Amino acid sequence: MITLNDAKRVITAAEKKAQEIGQPMNIAVADAGGNLVAHVRMDEAWIGSIDISIKKAYTSRAFDVATKDLAPHCQSGGQFFGIHASNDGRIMIFAGGIPLKRNGKIVGAIGVSGGSGEQDHAVAEAGAAAF
Amino acid sequence: MITLNDAKRVITAAEKKAQEIGQPMNIAVADAGGNLVAHVRMDEAWIGSIDISIKKAYTSRAFDVATKDLAPHCQSGGQFFGIHASNDGRIMIFAGGIPLKRNGKIVGAIGVSGGSGEQDHAVAEAGAAAF
Amino acid sequence: MITLNDAKRVITAAEKKAQEIGQPMNIAVADAGGNLVAHVRMDEAWIGSIDISIKKAYTSRAFDVATKDLAPHCQSGGQFFGIHASNDGRIMIFAGGIPLKRNGKIVGAIGVSGGSGEQDHAVAEAGAAAF
Amino acid sequence: MITLNDAKRVITAAEKKAQEIGQPMNIAVADAGGNLVAHVRMDEAWIGSIDISIKKAYTSRAFDVATKDLAPHCQSGGQFFGIHASNDGRIMIFAGGIPLKRNGKIVGAIGVSGGSGEQDHAVAEAGAAAF
Secondary structure (H helix, E strand, C coil), X not given: CCCHXXXXXXXHHHHHHHHHHCCCCEEEEECCCCXXXXXXXXXXXXXXXXXXXXXXXXXXXXXXXCHHHHHHHXXXXXXXXXXXXXXXXXXXXXXXXXEEEECCEEEEEEEEECCCHHHHHHHHHHHHHCC | CXXXXXXHHHHHHHHHHHHHHCCCCEEEEECCCCXXXXXXXXXXXXXXXXXXXXXHHHHHHXXXXXXXXXXXXXXXXXXXXXXXXXXXXXXXXXXXXXXXEECCEEEEEEEEECCCHHHHHHHHHHHXXXX | CCCHHHHXXXXXXXXXXXXXXXXXXXXXXXXXXXXXXXEEECCCCCCHHHHHHHHHHHHHHHCCCCHHHHHHHHCCCCCXXXXXXXXXXXXXXXXXXXXXXXCCEEEEEEEEECCCHHHHHHHHHHHHHCC | CCCHHHHHHHHHHHHHHHHHHCCCCEXXXXXXXXXXXXXXXXXXXXXXXXXXXXXXXXXXHHCCCCHHHHHHHHCCCCCCCCHHHCHHHCCCCCCCEEEEEECCEEEEEEEEECCCHHHXXXXXXXXXXXX
8 A cells, every 4th residue: 555645755755866966857656556646746847747757657557667677678679569559558668667665565656757767767766765 | 837835735735624524635736837736645535536636627727717617607508518528538527626826817726536526626725725 | 455256256246147137248347446357248248338347347446436326416417527528538427336345445346337227237236245 | 259158268278377377467358349258367467468458359350360470560660560559559569469260260369468478479379279
């Protein structure tokens, strides 16, 4: 179970990291069912990234994987190429989504979007570390 | 302009009201562009209301009206009947969305979903009052 | 938690009821996150009801309610009229979806479609009783 | 014609294979019309694969081909590149879907998702062999 307090703690840690690297972000947390628990868009963060952050969280839980690690398999020629067309467009196949684990079990995910793939992943990691 | 801090203050006030009436809610804040600034799902709130809260905020800003006041015109026989099929399904025509005003000008909206229409509207009002 | 074995037991009981009343049905079971666990289409059941059964299960869990009891509020003039346009079209506002409870807590839902509203609800009840 | 009993037999065989290789799967069977007959999500299988398994079954019947064999033509530069955008997003262009034949005629398909492309195809083959 992920409570709203859990999600807020994760998001606060991610926001702090985003401020440190100077890149405003959209940050979302999903629960075990892939459903949104909370989302924030930091001031000046891209509006196109609202949807992406929410979908990265979904994707990360949907396949129990960091979206960064899913990405290589989803390029043209890869074993999962075309997966982005599934799940009614909810699958994001680039860095920024990370599963949230409790006692070794995945119970949700964080999704971050607003900068480069590397930045998004770093901010997601900071959030996940606070879980 | 609605900052993330504004949105958090609005949401905190709405959460407090939801706790008082004992009904967990989904609460969303949209900016002047109708785009999501922040969202929370309180523990035990309906997962079907995630989407509705976000769309009530959009609708309220999209037509600069409380969704409660839009509703009567949208029923079968009303002048806007069918409007819920527009905007790619983003229009919610029942109570719970309220515009957020600054110096008399609408700059965003709050959307609440998780209880009866009356409850949703009351929680949205408590949030809007904190803006 | 709903296991696949749970879902199969629920579906078997629902199939039995459908056979008794002589109306082939689509039967779906969703988990706590509203995600599909299992689905069957009985021989000769409507193909248009595949989607409906799955969405009734989702709806019933999404709002923790029997869709039969949601329906009256969703008609023109009701407090939730327009809710069928939310959740990307996944909300079914007629009889046939029933929450599945364990120890008083809702952990999923069954959705049935293939006959009259009364028949769908009766088959869903038979399935839920086996949970 | 594929009966529900046929579909259950196919699914049971596929489940057995998935257990043998230790990878929980989503397994779906579609009929000659490409419409779902039955689906199961094994415990711990990815929720993102529910949709994919159903769509692999659809795709396999839609083009009367194993999705594994469709894949090479659908990569960037291939003759069918872009096909995943057709059919309202129902086309899955990676391994795991196999046609079901009776007397040399394709009458449906099985779709499997939950592991690597190789695993998905192997489980689908085990299911198809039981038809």
